[in-house]
């Protein structure tokens with residue numbers, strides 16, 4: 001594992017579209033088959049495009065309230081993830097990290113890619 005983590009996506013060789021997570025069915029842009037994709041490492045860094053605070057959740061973790069952000073990665077794709085810290089706002093620059101939650105009711109520890117504000 002790297003810190004900050006590297007996100008492994010793919011790039012379409014035909015049209016150069018970068019996607020995360022990898023799409024097993026082919027390129028959404030040009031229709032090329034997935035067999036023509038190349039692995040494409042993405043930096044877990046980007047800017048917040050939208051935020052929402054979650055107050056009710058069907059599981060014990062993550063503990064509410066928490067903030068979910070729509071994050072435009074510097075490499076192009078857009079992801080949704082928990083953003084930790086105060087002052088999370090549209091335009092905030094964020095960096096990814098791996099969070100290890102407390103075990104859930106079944107004893108499973110979830111390792112989750114989350115983001116935190118760095119600027």
Ligand SMILES: [Zn+2]
Nearest residue numbers: 012015027030
């Ligand atoms: Zn393509």
